[in-house]
Amino acid sequence: MSNAAVSSPNGAKLGFGAIFSRDLTASIVVFLVAMPLCMGIAVASGVPAERGLITGIIGGIVVGALAGSPLQVSGPAAGLAVIVFEIVAKHGLSTLGPILVLAGLVQLAAGALRMGQWxxxxxxxxxxxMLAGIGVLIVAGQFHVLFGDKPRANGLENLLAIPGAITGLSVSTFGAAEAALLVGVVTIGSILLWEKIRPAKLKLVPGALLGVLAGTFVAMGFGLDVQKIAVPESIAGAIAIPGMADFAKLADPMIILTAVAVAFIASAETLLSxxxxxxxxxxxxxKYNKELGAQGVGNLLCGLVGALPMTGVIVRSSANVQAGAVTRASAILHGVWILAFVALLPFVLRQVPSAALAGVLVVTGWKLVSLDHVRHLFARYGLLPALIWAATFVMVVATDLLTGVLVGLALTVVELLPNLKRMRLKIAQQDVGEKEQEIRLEGAATFVQLPKITKALDAAPDGGVVRLDTRALTVLDHTTTEVLSEWVKSKERTGSKVELPNACVFGERLRAAGAH
Known part of the structure; x- marks a missing residue:
């Protein structure tokens, strides 16, 4: 990086020293957030904790350097824990590597073909x-770990077994289940309490880290006989390179379909994040296509060393932005800190109880189950989007992640049926004055046309006036409305002014969705 001043994310000009200081501070914050999540998501996925740490290292150092979203942080994601657990249960841990190699190649091809906008x-x-369904499955699975047990084979079994786990507790004796539950409850309680009372000066201290520390100290202080996470003496000992017999499994069409599903879900979660x-x-x-390619490289490498799949993750990314990160150096450095910690202090990680990580994931999973989203969809767009949310949620919980997503996508197509005969969209873009541009949309603005729409929107210059004319639209679906609304807010943050037509139903819909 040169010594020239660089703009920070809030627009201020910073010199090299200030940039390095902010990125260094942010990287430490993200490292503290990432450590318990990397291990916890690995355990929830049914794989050793160190595999999640390797993914965090690759996500930081490699993907951080290549990313199309400089301030986004990549690593193991709760959104993929369910599908990885199913892969390991059905096909074995050794099959995960080839699946990720193929998924990474799919993402690389998608980036090269400029499919990011889709x-x-x-x-x-x-x-x-999908995220709400994943949240329920994570909570249901990790609930059993809180009782010193192992998750069942699928989500429904986990849910049905919860009453038995509760009634199996003993009031008169204090055994392994009661000890694990105490550690988990202390962890969860510490996280929730910290989120309530956290002083402004300590807002960057992550609750997940404090929760794990509290659970670990309780286990150590009372000498509780609880299961601890297993971490090898050397991080190199955690690397498991797939053999030719493992790659031969890619001849199975179901394995190929699983790899494509992993690539699709990981890409969607990354780009939405x-x-x-x-x-x-x-x-x-x-830069969506560049980000997609970077994720492909990351998942390809994770597959070659037997680690977990990765995505761009919102929890670590938001911590990065809030901590004041300016460049991609923060994401890269957080990967370096994970590598250094695992290489030099593995004995510290071996003191962490599995129930403490389960407590972190119970809180993480519960936060994914947000009813605010479905309320927003129903209030803004009516019954159909809310039904799509509900159907996706139920199918993810009742069947599997891929089936749930496919059902949701199929129902989304239903929104197009009344407009199949009028699906054409025209976009006219012209300069109407100095630093003034008009974008006119005419016809049906649906999710099918979004790549075309976003290409035109992204070409609009920053700093001037943009008139978004929607008066000639005949259709504006909820997916396109959300994208347009977010684009308006994004342009206004860069200093541009976006003008929407008055007395226009679609202009009013955009205002209702949050655009000005």
Missing amino acids: FRAISPAVVHG AAAVDRMHDGPRT
């Missing part, structure tokens, strides 16, 4: 329904 066309109802990160700062916007 992932933005996925309905918010499907995405939030990147869009959310863009809303948090005024710095460089995400």
Whole structure:
């Protein structure tokens, strides 16, 4: 990096020293957030904790250097824990590597073919329904770990077994189940309490870290006989390179379909997270195809060393932005700190109880189950998007992640049926004055046309006036409305002014969705 001044995410000019100081501080914050999540998500996925740490290292050092979203942080994601658990249960841990290699190649090809914008066309109802379903499955699975037990084979079994786990507790004796529950409850309670009372000066101290520390100190202080996480003496000992017999399994069509599903879900979660990160700062916007390619490289490498799949993750990314990160150096450094910690202090990690990590994941999973999203969809767009959310949610919990997403996407197509004969969209873009541009949309603005729409929107210059004319639209679906609304807010954060037509139903819909 040169000594020239660089703009921070809030638009201020910073010199090299200030940039390095902010990135260094942010990287430490993200490292503290990432450590318990990397291990916890690995355990929830049914794989050794160190595999999640390796993914965090690759996500930081490699993907951080290549990312199209400089302030986004990549690593193991709770959203993929369910599908990884199913892969390991059905096909064995050794099959995960080849699946990730193929998934990474799919992502690389998608980035090279400039398909990044298509992932933005996925309905918010499907995405939030999927995340809510994943949240329930994570809570249900980790609930049993809180009782010193192992998760069952699928989500429904986990849910049905919860009453038995509760009634199996003993009031008169204090055994392994009661000890694990005490550690988990202390962890969860510490996280929730910290979120309530955290002083402003300590807002960057992550609750997950404090929760794990509290659970660990309780286990050590009372000498509780609880299961601890297993970490090898050397991080190199955690690397498991797939053999030719493992890659031969890719001849199975079901394995190929699973790899494509992993690539699709990981890409969607990454690019939606990147869009959310863009809303948090005024710095460089995400280059979606570049980000997709970077994720492909990351998952390819994770597959070659037997680690967990990765995505861009919103919890670590938001911590990065809030901690004041300016460049991609923060994400890269957080990977360096994970590597250094695992290489030099593995004995510290071996003191962490599994129930403490389960407590972190119970809180993480519960936060994914947000009813605010479905309320927003119903209030803004009516019954159909809310039904899409509900159907995706129920199918993810009752069947599996891929089936739930496919059902949600199929229902999204239903929204198009009344308009099949009028699906054409014309976009006219012209300069109407100095630093003034008009974008006119005419016809049907649906998720099918979103790549075309976003290409035109992204070409609008920053700093001037943009008139978004929607008066000639005949259709504006909820997915496109959300994208347009977020674009308006993003442009206004860069100093542009976006004008919407008055007395226009679609202009009013955009205002109702949050655009001005």
